[in-house]
Structure formats: structure tokens, C-alpha cells
Amino acid sequence: MIGKLLQAVAALVLLVAQPAAAASPPPGFVGISPQSAPSEFDFDLMERAGLRSVRLPLYWGNVESVDPFFAAPDWDGYDHAVALAARHGMRVLPFVWGTPEWLAPETRLEPVATARQRRAWSGFLRRAVRRYGALGSFWREHEDLPYMPVRLWEIWNEQNIVTFGDADPERFARLVRLSGRVMRRADPSAKLILGGFFGRPLQVPPNVHSGDFLSRLYRARNVKRWFDGVALHPYVSHAAAMRGQIRNLRRVMRVHNDAATPLY
Numbered sequence: 001m002i003g004k005l006l007q008a009v010a011a012l013v014l015l016v017a018q019p020a021a022a023a024s025p026p027p028g029f030v031g032i033s034p035q036s037a038p039s040e041f042d043f044d045l046m047e048r049a050g051l052r053s054v055r056l057p058l059y060w061g062n063v064e065s066v067d068p069f070f071a072a073p074d075w076d077g078y079d080h081a082v083a084l085a086a087r088h089g090m091r092v093l094p095f096v097w098g099t100p101e102w103l104a105p106e107t108r109l110e111p112v113a114t115a116r117q118r119r120a121w122s123g124f125l126r127r128a129v130r131r132y133g134a135l136g137s138f139w140r141e142h143e144d145l146p147y148m149p150v151r152l153w154e155i156w157n158e159q160n161i162v163t164f165g166d167a168d169p170e171r172f173a174r175l176v177r178l179s180g181r182v183m184r185r186a187d188p189s190a191k192l193i194l195g196g197f198f199g200r201p202l203q204v205p206p207n208v209h210s211g212d213f214l215s216r217l218y219r220a221r222n223v224k225r226w227f228d229g230v231a232l233h234p235y236v237s238h239a240a241a242m243r244g245q246i247r248n249l250r251r252v253m254r255v256h257n258d259a260a261t262p263l264y
Helices: 002-016 040-048 076-087 115-132 137-141 169-186 210-219 239-255
Strands: 053-059 091-097 152-155 191-198 229-233
Touching (some): 040 076, 053 076, 115 152, 115 169, 152 169, 169 191, 169 210, 191 210, 210 239, 229 239
Parallel strands (some): 053 091, 091 152, 152 191, 191 229
């Protein structure tokens, strides 16, 4: 974890050290996505590096390992992470992912196949937004913390590859529509970000190129109104290599009259 943080700090220093003619990023432009649960020491490093956002997985199965009809959700782990982030002046970007085993045998598949799955997902997402969002119970219970509610919610993760779903734009569209309705009722200020696309996946098919998947998502019925941002996971060794992937998604967004939507 420390190694990853140091790499992030080095990248930020290089970014700031560019010639004056280059555009300067706004404050908070750079965040971090830890690959393991960050500690107090990790958050201290992130704060000193000037990071203002942290992307943290909110795994449904970790919070509701059994049907909530039988046991209350366990928010303790995520509460701890959100509290650490707030104390260090960082806003959390959750990515909500995973179907618990008590609901479906395939954790990676979006929970939209049955009415029971859709009801269960809606309930979990509603509880999460009402806990960490603008009027969230977490902030009322922790008035000693800086008030940094979750504003952006990333739904699913790398849905265009079979590692995290079945790479089906229609199935993902159903999840986006359902999630958008639930979130806006629970917190009108909440914004839905599409789970980060794997920029250039190998093995196509069964995986789907990010631009192709996004284009097919736009063509699905009644989807655009429910999301507020598009996320990308470029996986490149040099920042300049992101340009082609960003232009690809931007081209698709312009074709579908959505050029103003932010890219994360």
C-alpha cells in the first residue's frame, strides 16, 4: 500500500513539475483507488500528497452477508473508512458492486434477473445512500467529523469485461435505470457514475471494447437520464497513453448528444 501511495505522490509531483505553459490541474484533480483497506497512516500520506478524493469499494456482500430480513446490515468496516477519509479532508467515491451469495450464485452478475434481486439491490442501495449521502444518518451520528457526504456513487465496476459481469449492455442498462431511480428518491443531490470501463480489454469477445459497450448502452431504452458521469480505467504505463481512450469515449458521447457529461 505504501509503495502504491508513493507512486501516486511521485506522479502528482511530476504533474505539478511540468513547464508553466502546460495546463495546471485544479485542486482535487488527482485521487487514489487503494487496492487494500487503507489505514490511518495511509490516509495521512494521502493528505500530505494533496489528494482530496479516495475511491473505495462498497461490496454488497460484505455489508449484507445474509438476507437483511434475518440480520441487520454491518456498516462498521465502511463507517471506519469514511470516518478516516473525512478526518483527512477526503471525499469518498464508493463503487458499489457484487451480488451476495444468498441472493445469487454468481457474485459478478448484476442483480436484475429476478424481481427478488431487483428488490434486494434497491433496498441495499437506498440504505447506503441514506447512510452516507447528504442527509445521511452516518453524519448525524458523527457530528465531530467534518461533513463530507458522498455525492457521487459509482455503480458496478468494469462491466464491459466478464470478470465483473457478463459484458451485457442491456443487463447493465437495467441496473442503471433501477439504481438511478432509487438514488434520486433517497437523495436528490446524489449523482450516478457509470462503473469504470476497462479501456482496452483483451479477449474480445467475450469482453467488449469500452466505446462499443457505451454506445450500446446509450441505445438501450431510457438510460441517459439516469446517469451523470462516465468512468474509465485506462491501465496505461504513461499518462499520454490515456489520450486515445479518452477521445474514443468522448467521440461516442458526442455522437449520442452527451458531450457535456463529465468523464472520471
